[in-house]
Amino acid sequence: MTEGTRELLGEAALAGLRADVSQGHGLPNMAYTSDAWLEHERRHLMWPMWMLAGFESQIPDPGDAVPVSVAGCPLVLVRSHGGKIAAFHNVCRHRGAVIVTEPCKGLATLTCPYHAWAYGLDGRLRTRPHFHGGGHHDFPGDGDDRGNLRGVRCESWRGMLFINIDGNAAPLAEHMAPAEEHLEGWEPQTLAYGGSLTFEVAANWKHIHENFIDVYHKFAIHPALCEFAPLETSNPMVPIADHLLKTWHVIAAPQEGRGKGLPPLPGLPDALHHEGRFFTMIPTCNINIWYDQIAVLVAEPTGTGTTRETIHLLFAPEAMAGQFDSARQTAIDTWDSLNREDILPLESMQRGRESPGFDGGTLSPFWDPGTHFFARQVAELMLTHEGKAS
Amino acid sequence: MSFQSIITPEIRARLSRPAGEGGTCLPNACYIDPEWLELENERLFARTWMYAGCLDQVPEPGDVFPTTIAGKPIVLVHGRDGEVRAFHNVCRHRGAVLVEKPCNNLSQLTCPYHAWAYGLDGKLRTRPHFHGADKYDLSKEGPGLAAVRISLWFRSIFINLDGIAEPLEDYIAPLAKRIPHHDLGALRLYKTVTWEFRANWKLVFENYFDNHHIATIHPRLNAFYPMRERSAFVPDGNFLRTEYMVGEPQEGRGLGLPYHPGLTPEQARFSGGYHLFPSCCYQLWPDQLTIFQVFPVAPDHTVEQLHIFMVGDAATDPAYAQPAQSVADMWDELNREDIGAVEWMQTGRRSPAFDGGVLSGFWDRPHQHFANLVVEAMS
Numbered sequence: 001m002t003e004g005t006r007e008l009l010g011e012a013a014l015a016g017l018r019a020d021v022s023q024g025h026g027l028p029n030m031a032y033t034s035d036a037w038l039e040h041e042r043r044h045l046m047w048p049m050w051m052l053a054g055f056e057s058q059i060p061d062p063g064d065a066v067p068v069s070v071a072g073c074p075l076v077l078v079r080s081h082g083g084k085i086a087a088f089h090n091v092c093r094h095r096g097a098v099i100v101t102e103p104c105k106g107l108a109t110l111t112c113p114y115h116a117w118a119y120g121l122d123g124r125l126r127t128r129p130h131f132h133g134g135g136h137h138d139f140p141g142d143g144d145d146r147g148n149l150r151g152v153r154c155e156s157w158r159g160m161l162f163i164n165i166d167g168n169a170a171p172l173a174e175h176m177a178p179a180e181e182h183l184e185g186w187e188p189q190t191l192a193y194g195g196s197l198t199f200e201v202a203a204n205w206k207h208i209h210e211n212f213i214d215v216y217h218k219f220a221i222h223p224a225l226c227e228f229a230p231l232e233t234s235n236p237m238v239p240i241a242d243h244l245l246k247t248w249h250v251i252a253a254p255q256e257g258r259g260k261g262l263p264p265l266p267g268l269p270d271a272l273h274h275e276g277r278f279f280t281m282i283p284t285c286n287i288n289i290w291y292d293q294i295a296v297l298v299a300e301p302t303g304t305g306t307t308r309e310t311i312h313l314l315f316a317p318e319a320m321a322g323q324f325d326s327a328r329q330t331a332i333d334t335w336d337s338l339n340r341e342d343i344l345p346l347e348s349m350q351r352g353r354e355s356p357g358f359d360g361g362t363l364s365p366f367w368d369p370g371t372h373f374f375a376r377q378v379a380e381l382m383l384t385h386e387g388k389a390s
Numbered sequence: 391m392s393f394q395s396i397i398t399p400e401i402r403a404r405l406s407r408p409a410g411e412g413g414t415c416l417p418n419a420c421y422i423d424p425e426w427l428e429l430e431n432e433r434l435f436a437r438t439w440m441y442a443g444c445l446d447q448v449p450e451p452g453d454v455f456p457t458t459i460a461g462k463p464i465v466l467v468h469g470r471d472g473e474v475r476a477f478h479n480v481c482r483h484r485g486a487v488l489v490e491k492p493c494n495n496l497s498q499l500t501c502p503y504h505a506w507a508y509g510l511d512g513k514l515r516t517r518p519h520f521h522g523a524d525k526y527d528l529s530k531e532g533p534g535l536a537a538v539r540i541s542l543w544f545r546s547i548f549i550n551l552d553g554i555a556e557p558l559e560d561y562i563a564p565l566a567k568r569i570p571h572h573d574l575g576a577l578r579l580y581k582t583v584t585w586e587f588r589a590n591w592k593l594v595f596e597n598y599f600d601n602h603h604i605a606t607i608h609p610r611l612n613a614f615y616p617m618r619e620r621s622a623f624v625p626d627g628n629f630l631r632t633e634y635m636v637g638e639p640q641e642g643r644g645l646g647l648p649y650h651p652g653l654t655p656e657q658a659r660f661s662g663g664y665h666l667f668p669s670c671c672y673q674l675w676p677d678q679l680t681i682f683q684v685f686p687v688a689p690d691h692t693v694e695q696l697h698i699f700m701v702g703d704a705a706t707d708p709a710y711a712q713p714a715q716s717v718a719d720m721w722d723e724l725n726r727e728d729i730g731a732v733e734w735m736q737t738g739r740r741s742p743a744f745d746g747g748v749l750s751g752f753w754d755r756p757h758q759h760f761a762n763l764v765v766e767a768m769s
Contacts, residue, residue, distance in 0.1 A: 035424075047742070072740050089743030095415075095600075095757075096738035096747060097731060114731050116606045130605055133752045134618035150743035165742065 005044065005382040008037055016360055017376040021368060025360030026375040032204040032353040038304050045283050045378060046071035047165040048385040050175050052285040052298055053077055053087060055312060056159045057193035063107045067100045069300055070163060075152055076100045077161060080121040087154035087163045088123050093147050123149035159189035178241035179279055187267035191294060191314040194328055197336055199309045201343055203350035206378065208299035208309055211342055212286040213237045213374055215247060216367035221341050228255050229276060237280065237370030242377060245280040245370050257334030261327035262292040263316045282377050293331055305350050311335050391423055397765055405762050410751020415761045417746055421590040421739040427689050433768040434668050435460035436551040439561045441670035441683055442466060444697065445545040446579035448474060452495040458685055460551055464538060465489045469510040476549045477512050477535040508535050544574035564629040565664050569674060571657050572650050577679050578705035580698045581718050585725050587694060589736035591686040594694055596760065597732050598682060599623040599630050599665050602753035607727050614640055622752055625759035630665040636676065642720025646713030647677040648701045667763050678717055690736055696721055
């Protein structure tokens with residue numbers, strides 16, 4: 001890894017990112033197609049920042065564990081017997097096999113399926129069966145931490161679990177403070193986890209975020225969403241911090257799956273009953289708030305041109321009652337069809353990034369400052385972290 | 391990434407420390423970096439003897455068998471003169487692959503693209519329309535197929551791409567010495583079974599010479615030969631071995647099939663598992679020999695083939711169909727049990743928290759030896 005962000009990007013591309021939106025352009029094709037750039041993004045954009053890993057409500061009870069992949073790293077979120085939540089690198093210290101391969105409940109230990117090394121829910125190595133030969137087991141003593149699972153810094157913001165892989169980020173509360181100003185009165189930690197949808201998209205992870213930031217496309221791609229909240233009463237995304245953007249729209253006509261059939265989120269200010277609020281958190285997730293649901297969209301790169309997109313849905317706790325089963329399913333189905341409308345455009349943008357005739361785009365000064373900001377900040381944040389690392 | 395940026399002095403130091411005393415295996419990049427795999431093709435697989443097939447795949451003159459070794463298309467050809475040869479399976483004209491699937495009773499190798507025809511000895515024969523329509527070149531003076539060095543051990547066919555490895559006899563001697571009483575010439579190919587792993591080829595082999603995981607992953611094998619009697623594979627140069635005397639035969643493991651000929655009752659209970667670095671594994675049981683061959687497709691994608699050999703007619707005689715099928719089923723079950731484990735290790739190689747492993751001084755010495763063989767061969 002000899003080339004840095006600046007060398008990979010080139011001076012012309014960096015100038016285009018730093019120019020005014022009317023003169024500037026987005027990231028060059030290379031940033032969507034190069035393996036070296038993706039590896040660089042993992043190390044200098046994602047590992048130094050707070051990345052969404054899951055939700056407290058996914059592991060409600062002691063002994064619950066859920067495996068996740070964040071910025072290419074296999075991790076596991078665990079709730080210990082004291083009720084404390086911790087994150088570990090989900091990889092056995094012995095031969096590097098993944099330990100927890102599916103969501104589990106009621107675990108007493110984290111046991112590697114390969115050679116049965118057993119770790120406590122606090123990550124401490126407990127036993128190594130047959131380690132010194134058949135029938136000769138090993139019980140590591142206290143104080144020997146060479147075989148313990150490696151912990152990952154994990155903090156919660158309003159019930160959302162974020163991890164920081166390199167361990168050097170500022171506290172999560174500080175990171176999220178600019179968003180707090182726009183969420184007064186909102187109590188999302190009381191929300192219930194309502195399930196998730198997963199899509200394998202043949203496009204770079206940044207396209208998913210850029211598409212979320214892009215309010216402009218909805219009139220062309222999302223007819224039902226446009227009836228719910230027309231383009232005329234929607235607003236472009238604006239930056240509120242160097243890693244956060246926000247927008248809002250007025251809800252014109254509630255629909256089944258969006259605003260009809262489910263109880264409103266508890267403690268929500270009245271004003272929010274009539275509007276949707278959206279945040280993009282670079283580089284990890286997009287948060288979509290409507291008054292009866294919160295959807296969190298996460299784009300995990302699986303390759304330069306492939307992304308696993310997960311949409312997590314949160315509802316009011318009372319919405320989990322049986323009488324709302326079909327309304328919740330309608331909300332989930334609505335997200336499924338909305339997201340499917342986006343897949344063709346996402347994949348077509350990825351194919352467009354193979355064209356030498358595309359140069360980062362000609363941007364709309366009205367709609368695209370957010371997209372332009374996102375592209376610039378991907379580069380600027382990488383340059384900042386790279387500077388700190390070197 | 392370059393070799394030097396992956397195998398740093400610090401990594402070398404960890405590789406040379408003993409397993410159980412802070413020594414580790416290879417760093418993650420060796421399992422996920424496409425450039426590293428290219429280097430392996432060039433420096434590892436091309437510079438040594440590689441198992442390429444067996445005489446049963448080209449038993450008669452005119453038989454032709456294409457394969458891929460070190461990522462390169464190769465074809466084995468049984469000539470009309472009885473000689474078995476290996477060639478780069480690529481037309482000298484426009485570089486099309488000549489032979490795409492096994493063929494029998496050929497008299498020449500004809501490129502499907504422009505119909506250049508080569509004799510089974512690799513010499514160019516005809517180039518239709520070469521000098522213009524209907525103007526054939528029949529001079530036989532054009533370029534022939536590029537030959538690859540080939541050598542046989544019993545009925546196993548090995549090739550050496552760079553042509554300057556030690557004689558096969560020397561390469562194979564450590565294995566030949568361990569099994570002096572077994573006549574591998576009496577064996578015939580029963581079946582080849584294929585599996586796909588979403589994992590690096592090295593993890594497939596590392597799992598093979600790991601006797602430690604039998605207790606957790608392979609219940610039937612563990613019952614056949616239990617953990618407390620097992621020992622680790624023993625490193626021995628370019629060669630890793632494990633040997634034991636088997637107990638009561640089971641279905642798929644010694645039941646209903648003829649044993650290797652000419653052995654004493656004691657010798658007939660012998661079992662050996664051998665890795666011939668970096669190409670294949672020979673697994674000898676009283677009634678069978680199996681050869682594991684891996685084909686790296688990508689850093690995280692490997693095709694594994696298991697060639698099952700039985701004594702003489704047992705490979706082909708319908709009278710043995712049922713016990714023979716049990717052997718294939720046993721191996722299929724055993725390998726399927728391993729696919730998950732090997733793929734877990736591949737996923738783990740994406741973790742910055744994995745650093746080559748905390749190793750058992752008892753079981754993991756062969757893994758570390760293998761890691762050092764890789765690094766030495768590529769340096």
